[in-house]
Amino acid sequence: MTQDADPIRVRTLFLSDFHLGTRGCQADALLDFLKAYDADTIYLVGDIVDGWKLKSGWYWPQAHNDVVQKLLRKVRKGARLIYLPGNHDEFLRDYLGISLGGVELADYALHEAADGKRYLVIHGDQFDLVVRHARWLALLGDGAYTAALFVNTHLNMIRRRLGLTYWSLSSWAKLRVKNAVNYISRFEELLAAEAGRHEADGVICGHIHHAVMHEQFGVAYVNTGDWVESCTAVVEHYDGSFQLVRWTDVRLEKTAEQNAVTPTVREKAA
Numbered sequence: 001m002t003q004d005a006d007p008i009r010v011r012t013l014f015l016s017d018f019h020l021g022t023r024g025c026q027a028d029a030l031l032d033f034l035k036a037y038d039a040d041t042i043y044l045v046g047d048i049v050d051g052w053k054l055k056s057g058w059y060w061p062q063a064h065n066d067v068v069q070k071l072l073r074k075v076r077k078g079a080r081l082i083y084l085p086g087n088h089d090e091f092l093r094d095y096l097g098i099s100l101g102g103v104e105l106a107d108y109a110l111h112e113a114a115d116g117k118r119y120l121v122i123h124g125d126q127f128d129l130v131v132r133h134a135r136w137l138a139l140l141g142d143g144a145y146t147a148a149l150f151v152n153t154h155l156n157m158i159r160r161r162l163g164l165t166y167w168s169l170s171s172w173a174k175l176r177v178k179n180a181v182n183y184i185s186r187f188e189e190l191l192a193a194e195a196g197r198h199e200a201d202g203v204i205c206g207h208i209h210h211a212v213m214h215e216q217f218g219v220a221y222v223n224t225g226d227w228v229e230s231c232t233a234v235v236e237h238y239d240g241s242f243q244l245v246r247w248t249d250v251r252l253e254k255t256a257e258q259n260a261v262t263p264t265v266r267e268k269a270a
């Protein structure tokens with residue numbers, strides 16, 4: 001059995017779009033990540049629990065419970081946990097401004113980084129024109145999206161057995177569509193403008209499941225991605241620098257290291 005290494009301590013963790021309560025949620029990978037990282041402050045940037053899916057049928061396996069317990073344990077150990085609900089967990093928007101079991105609920109937050117820079121932290125659906133103005137379209141899109149994720153989950157089970165890397169059908173499909181590219185850049189532009197209105201140096205959001213960090217629109221645009229397709233998170237180190245962690249890549253590197261190390265040890269033993 002391998003010994004778990006000490007967690008990596010960072011100043012802040014930004015995580016979004018777990019979609020707990022759906023089959024698409026990669027809760028085991030997320031648990032591994034939460035074991036590997038500890039932070040002073042944790043922002044849950046929306047769509048953590050998927051109320052849309054839970055309404056149409058209860059799906060709540062042990063691993064999803066473990067994710068919640070792991071986060072609450074971090075709160076008990078002194079971490080500050082700020083939960084900014086998204087459109088899939090909008091039922092929590094009735095409780096904004098209050099604290100539930102040490103979890104602070106808010107619509108958005110202004111985060112001051114270690115280097116003094118200020119960031120608007122918000123889920124982002126507030127600036128998604130499709131979600132805001134055509135809810136039926138968003139729900140329809142959600143059905144097609146669910147179908148794509150179902151195929152993706154099973155495709156990846158086969159790929160994993162064949163020892164291939166994780167490959168996301170729905171993110172591939174989304175990025176192949178020119179409209180999706182326009183949609184993403186429009187979303188990024190609106191969020192960057194909103195950061196400007198708050199006189200912030202950047203924005204940290206989720207919602208569109210597209211993890212990225214850039215400054216194309218004059219301020220820092222940081223998207224935390226998701227734990228359905230890409231398994232990504234954003235960390236702030238103690239010097240105020242930000243890093244986008246792609247957890248599937250980290251896990252593959254670890255596996256490669258282990259595979260590389262084992263034969264050498266055996267050689268020495270022999």
Ligand SMILES: [Mn+2]
Pocket residue numbers: 046047086087088123125206207208
């Ligand atoms: Mn969302």
